[in-house]
Amino acid sequence: METLRVAVLGPGGVGGLLAALLARDGHAVSCLARPGTAQHLDRAGLAVRSDRYGELTATVRGVERLDGPVDVLLVTTKATALDAALDRVPADVLGNAVVVPLLNGVEHLALLRERYPAASVVAGTIRVFASRPGPGVIRHEGQLAAVQLAPGAERLAAALDAAGVDVTVRPDEAGLLWDKLCFLAPMALLTTRTRQPLGAVREGHGEELTAVITEVAAVARAEGAASDPAATRDFAWSLPDGMRSSMERDAAEGNPTELEPIGGAVLRAADRHGVDVPVTRSIVEELRKRLG
Numbered sequence: 678m679e680t681l682r683v684a685v686l687g688p689g690g691v692g693g694l695l696a697a698l699l700a701r702d703g704h705a706v707s708c709l710a711r712p713g714t715a716q717h718l719d720r721a722g723l724a725v726r727s728d729r730y731g732e733l734t735a736t737v738r739g740v741e742r743l744d745g746p747v748d749v750l751l752v753t754t755k756a757t758a759l760d761a762a763l764d765r766v767p768a769d770v771l772g773n774a775v776v777v778p779l780l781n782g783v784e785h786l787a788l789l790r791e792r793y794p795a796a797s798v799v800a801g802t803i804r805v806f807a808s809r810p811g812p813g814v815i816r817h818e819g820q821l822a823a824v825q826l827a828p829g830a831e832r833l834a835a836a837l838d839a840a841g842v843d844v845t846v847r848p849d850e851a852g853l854l855w856d857k858l859c860f861l862a863p864m865a866l867l868t869t870r871t872r873q874p875l876g877a878v879r880e881g882h883g884e885e886l887t888a889v890i891t892e893v894a895a896v897a898r899a900e901g902a903a904s905d906p907a908a909t910r911d912f913a914w915s916l917p918d919g920m921r922s923s924m925e926r927d928a929a930e931g932n933p934t935e936l937e938p939i940g941g942a943v944l945r946a947a948d949r950h951g952v953d954v955p956v957t958r959s960i961v962e963e964l965r966k967r968l969g
């Protein structure tokens with residue numbers, strides 16, 4: 678198997694899990710992190726507890742800045758930390774590497790392409806429940822670990838597949854990104870607005886949830902994705918009552934939220950295409966006031 682040089686910017690729930698799986702498989706993994714986390718990782722590596730992969734520890738390099746060429750850069754910070762984190766990746770060191778962001782949202786791709794014109798920025802998404810209880814300590818809940826990649830990241834796709842991740846390469850970038858947002862945005866906005874898990878949202882605010890699903894699907898279609906609001910609604914109604922969103926968790930804990938890259942991005946895309954999204958707009962505007 679080909680050994681890749683992989684840098685992971687933001688080794689938290691998503692980045693730490695993938696870094697550990699790739700390092701365990703023999704790839705040369707460097708984690709780019711803030712000083713305390715970088716030192717910890719360099720000394721102690723990553724410790725993952727996963728319902729799917731079991732307990733694993735992995736040796737990685739922990740560094741504060743990209744200091745040499747890599748084949749792939751995985752970008753796995755939250756959107757709120759992206760700007761500051763990118764200072765750790767000088768464009769001249771990155772060169773023509775493949776850059777795969779796995780953040781939720783759609784707008785970061787343009788930012789990365791502008792910042793790294795010589796690199797090949799390939800869209801990606803991940804479906805997983807992972808968190809970072811402490812630096813270098815990763816908890817992965819459940820069996821879900823599914824990455825979708827646009828064409829251009831085939832070597833990463835092969836490495837992730839061999840490392841045990843469910844990987845799909847699909848040709849339609851807009852579909853790849855908006856499929857994720859079609860469920861995520863309604864779920865995140867409604868759970869955050871009501872401060873309730875999904876079951877209570879369905880019970881008390883089901884019409885609003887359906888309306889936002891329908892509106893986001895219309896925006897996704899305008900963006901070129903083949904969205905299916907009925908299927909998204911069925912999916913939303915099939916999930917456990919206790920399901921929460923990271924936006925709601927972040928809001929509850931007083932942390933910065935991904936309201937703008939998720940909800941704000943839907944409004945901006947709607948405005949670009951002249952799509953009417955009154956219910957989504959009122960929720961995003963209310964949350965902008967509440968969350969600052």
Ligand SMILES: NC(=O)c1ccc[n+]([C@@H]2O[C@H](COP(=O)([O-])OP(=O)(O)OC[C@H]3O[C@@H](n4cnc5c(N)ncnc54)[C@H](OP(=O)(O)O)[C@@H]3O)[C@@H](O)[C@H]2O)c1
Nearest residue numbers: 687688689690691710714754758762780781805806807809
């Ligand atoms: N977690 C999930 O299950 C999941 C699922 C699907 C999609 N996503 C999306 O994936 C993205 C990442 O989420 P996450 O849950 O993995 O976040 P997370 O656990 O909070 O991890 C973010 C990582 O970014 C690091 N970071 C913050 N500021 C940094 C900086 N200036 N320089 C370098 N690193 C920095 C943090 O470092 P420290 O460790 O030092 O704090 C942390 O390790 C988000 O867009 C999220 O919506 C998450």
